[in-house]
Amino acid sequence: MTKNVLLVGVGGQGTILVSKLLTTGLVKAGYDVKMSEIHGMSQRGGSVSTHVRYGEYVYSPVIEEGEADLLISFEKMEAIRWLKFLNPEGHLIVNNYKIEPLPVLIGKGIYPEKEIDEELKRLSATVINAFDKANEIGNMKVMNVILLGTVVKMMNLEYIDWEEIIRSNVKEKFIDVNINAFNEGIKLIEKREGDVYAL
Known part of the structure; x- marks a missing residue:
């Protein structure tokens, strides 16, 4: 049975890197995996x-439409x-992070945060506070890898050697902070009683 994981966000958030890491891990676990990237206007946020x-x-x-078993959003409106x-x-x-789109930034729109929170x-x-955790770690660029940790925990995929996958796919000077971020993402889910979702 095929499982479907959809990762969405705004350009520059690192969704594609997380998708590549996830895909690499699933291949190493013996699955047949297909990945498709849709960039849209990623260069413009x-x-x-x-x-x-x-x-x-x-x-x-x-x-x-209607087929994603797991939808991971790196930004609330997405x-x-x-x-x-x-x-x-x-x-x-x-x-739990918002990036205001251009119409909001130029005063021609309002970010509907209250409505979004009510719908969620x-x-x-x-809802994961990856921003707060990344700030605690001291590097805002690792929000995406924190989210990878939450996804791996939710999908019960901890048996895969994610540390080696991270080591093989990020620059050497960023390996330790990314491994730390990944482990913190797992901990965020471990603290949630009954919230684990196994595909």
């Missing part, structure tokens, strides 16, 4: 999505924007 599909045999890299792709039985993980609560989403 637009939406970025990555589709990761894995199982015994995977024939298409694209997740259709969670709502991509919600139609989530399987009714699927689960939503959201980084209604959906029983798992």
Whole structure:
């Protein structure tokens, strides 16, 4: 049976790196994996999505609407924007972080934070404060790897050697901080009673 993981965010948040790390781990675990990147207006802070599909045999890299078993959003508004792709039985993980789009920045729009928060609560989403944890670590660029740790824990994939995967895919001077961020992401889920979602 094929499982579908959709990662979404805003250009520059590192969603594609996390998708590549996740894909590498799933391949090492023996799954057939297909990954598809959709960059959109990523250079201008637009939406970025990555589709990761894995199982015994995977024939298409694209997740259709209503098929995502797990939707991971690196930014709050993107969670709502991509919600139609989530399987009714699927689960939503959201980084409690907002990036104001251009219309908001130039005063021609309002970021609907209250409405977004209410919708996430209604959906029983798992909300992760990766920003706060990255700030605690001292490097805001590792928010994405914190989220990778939460995803790995939620999917019960800790048996894969993620430390080696991180070592092989990030620059040497950033290895230790990224491994630390990954482990902190796992801890964020371990503290949540009954919140683990196994695919």
